[in-house]
Amino acid sequence: MAICEILSVGTEILLGDILNTNCRFLSRELASMGISVLRHTTVGDNPVRLAEAFNEALGRSDIVIATGGLGPTPDDITRDVCSKEFGFELEYNPGIMKTIEEYFVRAGRTMAPTNRRQAYAPKGGVIFPNLNGTAPGIGMKKDGKCVVLMPGPPYEMAPMFRQSVMPYLEEYRSGAIVSHEIRTIGIGESNMALVAGGMIDAENPSVAPYCKIGEAYLRVTAKAGTPEEADRLAQPVIEELKNRLGDYVYGIDVSCVEEALVPLLKKHSLTITCAESCTAGYIAKRITDIPGASEVFKLGMVTYANEIKAKFLGVSEDTLSQHGAVSEQTAAEMARGIRQAAGADIGISVTGFAGPGADEEGKAPGLIYVGLSAPDKEITEKIETGRNDREYNRYVAASRAMNLARKYILWRYPDNEQ
Amino acid sequence: MAICEILSVGTEILLGDILNTNCRFLSRELASMGISVLRHTTVGDNPVRLAEAFNEALGRSDIVIATGGLGPTPDDITRDVCSKEFGFELEYNPGIMKTIEEYFVRAGRTMAPTNRRQAYAPKGGVIFPNLNGTAPGIGMKKDGKCVVLMPGPPYEMAPMFRQSVMPYLEEYRSGAIVSHEIRTIGIGESNMALVAGGMIDAENPSVAPYCKIGEAYLRVTAKAGTPEEADRLAQPVIEELKNRLGDYVYGIDVSCVEEALVPLLKKHSLTITCAESCTAGYIAKRITDIPGASEVFKLGMVTYANEIKAKFLGVSEDTLSQHGAVSEQTAAEMARGIRQAAGADIGISVTGFAGPGADEEGKAPGLIYVGLSAPDKEITEKIETGRNDREYNRYVAASRAMNLARKYILWRYPDNEQ
Numbered sequence: 001m002a003i004c005e006i007l008s009v010g011t012e013i014l015l016g017d018i019l020n021t022n023c024r025f026l027s028r029e030l031a032s033m034g035i036s037v038l039r040h041t042t043v044g045d046n047p048v049r050l051a052e053a054f055n056e057a058l059g060r061s062d063i064v065i066a067t068g069g070l071g072p073t074p075d076d077i078t079r080d081v082c083s084k085e086f087g088f089e090l091e092y093n094p095g096i097m098k099t100i101e102e103y104f105v106r107a108g109r110t111m112a113p114t115n116r117r118q119a120y121a122p123k124g125g126v127i128f129p130n131l132n133g134t135a136p137g138i139g140m141k142k143d144g145k146c147v148v149l150m151p152g153p154p155y156e157m158a159p160m161f162r163q164s165v166m167p168y169l170e171e172y173r174s175g176a177i178v179s180h181e182i183r184t185i186g187i188g189e190s191n192m193a194l195v196a197g198g199m200i201d202a203e204n205p206s207v208a209p210y211c212k213i214g215e216a217y218l219r220v221t222a223k224a225g226t227p228e229e230a231d232r233l234a235q236p237v238i239e240e241l242k243n244r245l246g247d248y249v250y251g252i253d254v255s256c257v258e259e260a261l262v263p264l265l266k267k268h269s270l271t272i273t274c275a276e277s278c279t280a281g282y283i284a285k286r287i288t289d290i291p292g293a294s295e296v297f298k299l300g301m302v303t304y305a306n307e308i309k310a311k312f313l314g315v316s317e318d319t320l321s322q323h324g325a326v327s328e329q330t331a332a333e334m335a336r337g338i339r340q341a342a343g344a345d346i347g348i349s350v351t352g353f354a355g356p357g358a359d360e361e362g363k364a365p366g367l368i369y370v371g372l373s374a375p376d377k378e379i380t381e382k383i384e385t386g387r388n389d390r391e392y393n394r395y396v397a398a399s400r401a402m403n404l405a406r407k408y409i410l411w412r413y414p415d416n417e418q
Numbered sequence: 419m420a421i422c423e424i425l426s427v428g429t430e431i432l433l434g435d436i437l438n439t440n441c442r443f444l445s446r447e448l449a450s451m452g453i454s455v456l457r458h459t460t461v462g463d464n465p466v467r468l469a470e471a472f473n474e475a476l477g478r479s480d481i482v483i484a485t486g487g488l489g490p491t492p493d494d495i496t497r498d499v500c501s502k503e504f505g506f507e508l509e510y511n512p513g514i515m516k517t518i519e520e521y522f523v524r525a526g527r528t529m530a531p532t533n534r535r536q537a538y539a540p541k542g543g544v545i546f547p548n549l550n551g552t553a554p555g556i557g558m559k560k561d562g563k564c565v566v567l568m569p570g571p572p573y574e575m576a577p578m579f580r581q582s583v584m585p586y587l588e589e590y591r592s593g594a595i596v597s598h599e600i601r602t603i604g605i606g607e608s609n610m611a612l613v614a615g616g617m618i619d620a621e622n623p624s625v626a627p628y629c630k631i632g633e634a635y636l637r638v639t640a641k642a643g644t645p646e647e648a649d650r651l652a653q654p655v656i657e658e659l660k661n662r663l664g665d666y667v668y669g670i671d672v673s674c675v676e677e678a679l680v681p682l683l684k685k686h687s688l689t690i691t692c693a694e695s696c697t698a699g700y701i702a703k704r705i706t707d708i709p710g711a712s713e714v715f716k717l718g719m720v721t722y723a724n725e726i727k728a729k730f731l732g733v734s735e736d737t738l739s740q741h742g743a744v745s746e747q748t749a750a751e752m753a754r755g756i757r758q759a760a761g762a763d764i765g766i767s768v769t770g771f772a773g774p775g776a777d778e779e780g781k782a783p784g785l786i787y788v789g790l791s792a793p794d795k796e797i798t799e800k801i802e803t804g805r806n807d808r809e810y811n812r813y814v815a816a817s818r819a820m821n822l823a824r825k826y827i828l829w830r831y832p833d834n835e836q
Contacts, residue, residue, distance in 0.1 A: 014455045016445030017628075017637075020438065023460070027434030037432045038467065042441070042458035049456065056474075210435075280706035281699030284720040288698035291774055291808065299726045302702040302718035304711075308760070312717070342726070356709055390709065 001036045002172035005057040009069035009078045011044035021154055022067045034174035045075040051085050068152030070135035072114040078149055086147050088122035088140050100134045128164035132156045139168045178230035182218040182241050184248040185257055185403045189216040195244050205237045214396035247410055257402045258286045264409050265296040273342035274300045275313055275334040277351040282398040299342040313337030326351050328380045331371035339373045347373040348401045354393040366393050370401040372408055379404055420453045420590035423475040427487035427496045428570055429462035439572055440485045452592035463493040469503050486570030488553035490532040496567055504565050506540035506558050518552045546582035550574045557586045596648035600636040600659050602666040603675055603821050607634040613662050623655045632814035665828055675820045676704045682827050683714040688763040692718045693731055693756035695769040700816040717760040731755030744770050746798045749789030757791045765791040766819045772811040784811050788819040790826055797822055
């Protein structure tokens, strides 16, 4: 298995001005190629310390991938230092210059003279085009070792890696590692792990439980000679886990419940609407994060004040005074009221205390009711997150309300495949 | 100036399963203490490679701060490896054991026998209490060098660092570095830099331009013997930049326009409401991200469909058919309509194409209109982000609509201090 180290270059990272997301991206991509990442190192824009870190990394590994420090200014030193240390000489490349000039014309901007530096490339190296910026990437191979230099901005680096660097690293690939995520909602991490039982101890595919903002998920990882073989190993395990977890599972390889819900609504030509109190627009925002949501979503209301719940949703004064705004009854009437106002097939609602701190009546933050109304069914659910974290409580409440809609559709159309 | 290296321990980081945010947090905190961070290193849960990386870091620096690998399971090796390499012997500490047992009682959970490992601490070292978990932190000092071990989860590490580790590192503090951010909206990064002019070349305080999701900001950084002196150096520079940038500046050391807007609304006892098309709840969500927003925000509507804009906001059929939903006229009528429906002092609106891709009429993604309606003023603004990025366009549109409200209040009450 080939060994790789990732070297990030930039004083701004050491000052904490920017978060290093490149390492995570590259680590995941390299793992999927069966390349083993054993170290991440970050150094500043200092030639001596960069050369030191680069040579150490090169001594320990087959592949060194450096990001950052390919810009046009004098403190961008990665190209010069790494080429020199690896024994490659830089030469002026008119082809790169032309590409950079064209980039500036396309962007309607004037090129600074310093950009000429970016047209130097190592003799005998390979150039990786940059679709979103001026600095091309560089690949160099010698004595069985490989060095890749890429620009630091993630939106330049990531497409370059996928398009050019992955093929360049093909000879280091050792079989394939394929991962799939089984996303659940409504079941805790430990109970999910109990249901998965002995499958969690298996080696290949391995099954690992994780949790993330009120949801638990299982990652199934299989290793084999090719991605297809790895997938063949993973599939029966995924099927078995889906069977065991039933409708807790909202999707495979999706990242949130709205990614599962919107296609389900489209499939059955259903429209949805929402009345939100403590989530205050978060459901509407998340549903419409999915492009094309306008087919299924026409109206949403944020009804923060009691009088607004009464006026726009028809929540009765009695309900509000007897049970309070944060109650099952209010959630139910909100869902019904918004469904009727919007003329939608499904109405969902949220009312609760997101925190921080307790409400006036001393109810704990994280006490939330979600509701659903459809012509043939009404559901409410009580949530107690036990957390004093506004963003967490709002996210979880929005997810759970959308999950009511997902479960309703599965109940209404029992033949649905997850 | 003391030199520090940060060592992150965890195979999950090298696999890309989690994003390393600890490095950024620690780097910023250490910079504020005048401690120079020269390297970040991440290694997996492997004793040989951890010992190697730890000794290298110790050889190069005065302070090594390691995070991760203090948990109860056998792959948590940081405590053992680093204590041994630094020449400290571990001994069982009944005081720690008691604290861990109490933690489990408080959390209503049963302690696993493996948690006993966490009660071992280096003889002659210092224990840092963990308010949010079981693993205490550890400090060791010898021969002018200092080693700090902290747990990996950010919500355990960050409070421990601020409460216990900062005082422990006090002797390494060299003066103070203080940074302030001048946040602007509505002006581009390069124009902002032009206005700042020669101030950007100054050394102390230094002034550096940055940009972030459609906003530009200046970071003013001053170094001095104490934080108070550094602040005294920074203040006149901040004042001068505020004067030059005028009402583009929405706040100092705030992170988004809603953080400036909500206090301004509260100060003048004004209520706000919003009608959102392409941002679809993002404005409502962001306003109510600020705790206590319920004083100023009662109702928001997400009017995604044309018929909904007509029915609930009174946008005229003529306007929609003559100018289209994405137009200045529609934005103006939406703002007026929602203000009247909510009985609020200020109504704001957004209508536009967030993308991805062009709309049916071929209009470009990122073409957005925002509107404001108040009894004594109406404003609309056209935005062209030029980007095909749904999340970016929605964020920027929400910010710009909220900024209209901020500017209206400044116009209405000219004595406001930013």
